[in-house]
Amino acid sequence: MWYNNILETIGNTPLVRLNAITKDVKATVLAKIETTNPGNSIKDRMAVKMIEDAERDGRLKPGGTIIEGTSGNTGMGLAIAAVIKGYRCIFTTTDKQSKEKVDALRAFGAEVIVCPTNVDPEDPRSYYSVSTRLEREVPNSWKPNQYDNLSNSKAHYEQTGPEIWEQTEGKITHLVVGVGTGGTISGAGKYLKEKNPNIKVWGIDTYGSVFKKYKETGEFDKNEIYPYITEGIGEDFLPKNVDFDVIDRFEKVTDKDAALMTREIARKEGIFAGNSAGSALAGLMQLKGELKEGDIVVIIFHDHGSRYMGKMYNEDWLRERGFLADEKLTAKSILSR
Numbered sequence: 360m361w362y363n364n365i366l367e368t369i370g371n372t373p374l375v376r377l378n379a380i381t382k383d384v385k386a387t388v389l390a391k392i393e394t395t396n397p398g399n400s401i402k403d404r405m406a407v408k409m410i411e412d413a414e415r416d417g418r419l420k421p422g423g424t425i426i427e428g429t430s431g432n433t434g435m436g437l438a439i440a441a442v443i444k445g446y447r448c449i450f451t452t453t454d455k456q457s458k459e460k461v462d463a464l465r466a467f468g469a470e471v472i473v474c475p476t477n478v479d480p481e482d483p484r485s486y487y488s489v490s491t492r493l494e495r496e497v498p499n500s501w502k503p504n505q506y507d508n509l510s511n512s513k514a515h516y517e518q519t520g521p522e523i524w525e526q527t528e529g530k531i532t533h534l535v536v537g538v539g540t541g542g543t544i545s546g547a548g549k550y551l552k553e554k555n556p557n558i559k560v561w562g563i564d565t566y567g568s569v570f571k572k573y574k575e576t577g578e579f580d581k582n583e584i585y586p587y588i589t590e591g592i593g594e595d596f597l598p599k600n601v602d603f604d605v606i607d608r609f610e611k612v613t614d615k616d617a618a619l620m621t622r623e624i625a626r627k628e629g630i631f632a633g634n635s636a637g638s639a640l641a642g643l644m645q646l647k648g649e650l651k652e653g654d655i656v657v658i659i660f661h662d663h664g665s666r667y668m669g670k671m672y673n674e675d676w677l678r679e680r681g682f683l684a685d686e687k688l689t690a691k692s693i694l695s696r
């Protein structure tokens with residue numbers, strides 16, 4: 360038995376019970392670990408779906424160039440698919456992203472342009488503007504636009520949702536997902552609610568992002584927007600892939616809680632996950648009082664810890680941000696404990 364190419368290995372990711380961090384949570388908590396995808400993240404699913412939908416309706420032509428503003432994981436999925444399918448990739452990203460993520464994209468032959476983070480999306484230097492300009496100027500190019508391209512949430516409606524339903528034998532009661540473009544939560548959540556409308560869908564947001572306030576008040580409040588450290592989730596605009604009708608509520612998590620929980624997942628559960636897994640689990644723990652015996656919660660772990668070695672898995676990085684109060688470990692400090 361073999362796969363014809365690496366893209367065929369995408370999906371069918373494991374669902375693993377969390378035991379230690381969640382020991383005083385009444386529900387069973389199951390993490391869907393998306394790191395076994397070839398690009399080590401859930402975004403492989405939607406990257407291939409966006410490309411194949413665009414090939415089908417002629418937006419992407421043979422030998423074309425894929426241009427996208429991406430924080431890394433979508434780029435990885437696109438870059439891998441581009442290798443197999445013979446496209447060129449140009450990505451724009453921000454200087455907030457891990458250097459490891461940018462280097463990983465370049466490993467697959469993608470060209471990456473790093474743009475400043477703290478400028479408005481309309482600013483010509485922003486990664487949105489630069490990718491839009493390149494799309495206009497590079498011949499035979501196509502911009503997937505993961506935020507508004509509904510092939511993104513469809514991938515999760517067709518794959519992630521059904522996998523979760525089958526893996527829990529239809530017993531899932533809650534879906535907990537960090538929200539960025541909204542593709543994962545909206546697609547998987549829609550599928551699951553069609554199967555059982557009683558399933559609760561909780562979105563995890565970050566301080567500095569607009570989703571929670573918008574869901575609760577219908578108001579797009581610019582005061583909610585400020586720079587934050589958490590990667591992969593939260594936005595300063597409303598992507599079309601966020602289906603607010605599918606999401607029952609949002610919970611916000613601080614950068615510090617997200618970073619420290621990411622580390623706890625490795626230390627207590629033996630799962631090496633990325634920053635948004637920490638956000639999602641910290642958010643779930645904030646809401647644990649609402650869960651009861653017999654509930655089955657599925658939480659998405661979007662990507663792999665290796666992309667955050669210079670960040671939450673680095674003690675100096677944590678200390679510089681005041682996230683870690685303890686002293687540097689020395690033989691003396693260990694012996695004096």
Ligand code: PMP
Nearest residue numbers: 432539540541542543591635661
């Ligand atoms: N976590 C990580 C690490 C991500 O890269 C993303 C995508 N931005 C998300 C969570 C959020 O997923 P989605 O875009 O499907 O809402």
